[in-house]
Amino acid sequence: MVQGYENRTCHRFEIPGSILMYKKIGLIIAKKYVEAIHLYNISKGGLSFACDDELKKDKTIIIKIMIPDDTPLELLAKVCWQRESREQDYLATGVAFSTFGSGPGYNPMATLDRLRELDKKYVTVR
Numbered sequence: 001m002v003q004g005y006e007n008r009t010c011h012r013f014e015i016p017g018s019i020l021m022y023k024k025i026g027l028i029i030a031k032k033y034v035e036a037i038h039l040y041n042i043s044k045g046g047l048s049f050a051c052d053d054e055l056k057k058d059k060t061i062i063i064k065i066m067i068p069d070d071t072p073l074e075l076l077a078k079v080c081w082q083r084e085s086r087e088q089d090y091l092a093t094g095v096a097f098s099t100f101g102s103g104p105g106y107n108p109m110a111t112l113d114r115l116r117e118l119d120k121k122y123v124t125v126r
Contacts, residue, residue, distance in 0.1 A: 010043035013122040019066040020049050024059065024075075033064055038092045044115045046077065046097050050090040053077045063095065073114055075107050 031078035037050040040093040046064070055061065057079055065073040077095035085092040098105060 010045045011123045012041040012043045017068040022061045029052045046095050048094045050085050
């Protein structure tokens with residue numbers, strides 16, 4: 001890979017006042033959501049956040065984003081990377097959203113439409 005190459009095709013943005021929660025999926029789905037420390041940024045393809053938990057690469061999780069004055073957004077996602085945060089108190093974590101479509105294991109197309117609306121609202125530089 002060429003150093004400095006950016007393979008993302010979606011703009012990243014922040015949603016002020018948002019709260020991210022997640023739960024792990026394994027043989028059974030965790031019953032409770034865990035609140036993340038901080039949602040760094042989000043795009044139509046994934047997001048990054050700070051958390052206390054070590055999450056294995058390729059682990060599937062359910063993400064729930066509480067957006068001020070809006071209904072929560074829930075997505076299936078796969079962990080792509082995790083490393084110490086700049087503050088070194090937390091683990092910075094990056095996830096990619098599962099494919100959008102219909103059927104089990106897919107994120108609903110309506111959720112992609114909501115992400116597109118949020119992109120239009122919060123992306124300031126294109």
